[in-house]
Amino acid sequence: MSPWIFHIELPILGSWHTVEVLRTTLLNCLATVFESQTYCETLGMISAELLENAIKYGQRIPTAGEPAFRLKVTGTKDRVEIAVSNPVDRASPGLDRLFALLADLAVVGAAERVYLEKLRAVAADPTAQGGLGLARIVYESGCSLTAVVGPNGVLEVKAVSAAGVRVAA
Amino acid sequence: MQNLVTEELNIDVDMGNPGLVRLLMTGKSTNREPGKLLIPFFAEALELAATMHAGIEVHFEELSHFNSSTIAAVIQVINTAQSRSMALALHYDPAQKWQVLSFEALQRAIRPFQALASTRVRFVETPTK
Numbered sequence: 538m539s540p541w542i543f544h545i546e547l548p549i550l551g552s553w554h555t556v557e558v559l560r561t562t563l564l565n566c567l568a569t570v571f572e573s574q575t576y577c578e579t580l581g582m583i584s585a586e587l588l589e590n591a592i593k594y595g596q597r598i599p600t601a602g603e604p605a606f607r608l609k610v611t612g613t614k615d616r617v618e619i620a621v622s623n624p625v626d627r628a629s630p631g632l633d634r635l636f637a638l639l640a641d642l643a644v645v646g647a648a649e650r651v652y653l654e655k656l657r658a659v660a661a662d663p664t665a666q667g668g669l670g671l672a673r674i675v676y677e678s679g680c681s682l683t684a685v686v687g688p689n690g691v692l693e694v695k696a697v698s699a700a701g702v703r704v705a706a
Numbered sequence: 707m708q709n710l711v712t713e714e715l716n717i718d719v720d721m722g723n724p725g726l727v728r729l730l731m732t733g734k735s736t737n738r739e740p741g742k743l744l745i746p747f748f749a750e751a752l753e754l755a756a757t758m759h760a761g762i763e764v765h766f767e768e769l770s771h772f773n774s775s776t777i778a779a780v781i782q783v784i785n786t787a788q789s790r791s792m793a794l795a796l797h798y799d800p801a802q803k804w805q806v807l808s809f810e811a812l813q814r815a816i817r818p819f820q821a822l823a824s825t826r827v828r829f830v831e832t833p834t835k
Contacts, residue, residue, distance in 0.1 A: 660816065
C-alpha cells in the first residue's frame with residue numbers, strides 16, 4: 538500500500554448543518570488533490586451520506602472526553618478512505634440492521650439490487666428510509682463499506698474507494 | 707402557485723407553456739427531512755396540473771447535489787403521479803455523473819410499477835451546454 542499523501546481528521550458537532558459545510562469543504566480540498574471533479578463529487582457524496590447517517594442514528598453523548606462525531610479522510614495515490622465515527626448503544630437493534638445491510642452490500646454485484654430494493658421500499662412506505670444512504674454510497678461509488686464497534690462503544694463506518702484517477706502533481 | 711424559495715433550494719414554477727407545468731430546481735437539497743418541504747410542494751403542483759389538464763416537467767439539471775432523503779421524496783412524488791395517471795417527466799443532465807446514476811437507478815426502481823401504470827413517468831436527458 539502507498540504511504541498516505543493526505544489526512545484530514547475533524548471532531549464534528551452533531552448538528553445537521555455541519556454535513557453540508559463539510560461536504561463542500563471536502564469537495565474544495567479534494568479538488569486540489571485529484572484532477573477529476575466527478576471523483577471529488579463522489580467522495581463528497583460519500584462523506585455527506587456517512588455523516589447524515591451518524592447524526593441521524595448515532596448517540597450524542599461524548600465518551601471519555603472524545604467528541605461525539607469524528608470524520609477521517611485519508612488519501613493515497615490509489616485509494617481514499619472516509620471514516621465517520623460516533624458513540625452507539627450496543628443494544629440498539631439498529632446496529633444489527635446496519636451490519637446485516639453491510640453484509641448484503643459486500644456481496645459482489647449486489648449493490649444495485651440492494652439499492653433498488655431500498656428505493657422500492659421507500660416508494661411503498663415513506664418511513665422505510667433506513668439504509669438508503671449507505672446503499673446509495675456503494676451503488677454510486679463502487680466503494681467498499683465496513684463498520685466496527687470499538688471497545689469504547691464507538692462505531693466507525695468506513696468507505697474505501699479506489700481512486701483510479703491521476704493525482705495532482 | 708408560488709415558487710419554492712429556501713436558503714439552499716429554489717423551485718421556480720413556469721406556466722408559460724400551454725398544457726405544461728414546468729418546475730425548475732436550482733441549488734441543492736440537503737435538508738434532513740426534505741420530504742416535509744418537497745412532497746406538499748409537488749402535491750400542489752400535481753393538483754394544479756390536474757386542474758389544467760396539463761403535464762408536469764421537473765428539471766433537476768441545475769441542481770448541484772441532493773441527499774438520499776431527497777431521492778426518497780422524489781420516488782414518492784413519482785408514485786403519486788403514477789397513481790393519479792399524470793404525465794410526469796423528470797429532466798436531468800447527462801453530463802453530471804451523479805445525476806445519471808441517481809436517475810437511472812430511479813428509472814430501474816420504478817420499472818415494476820410502470821408496467822402496471824396507465825401513464826409512464828419519463829426520464830429525459832437534457833444537456834445544459
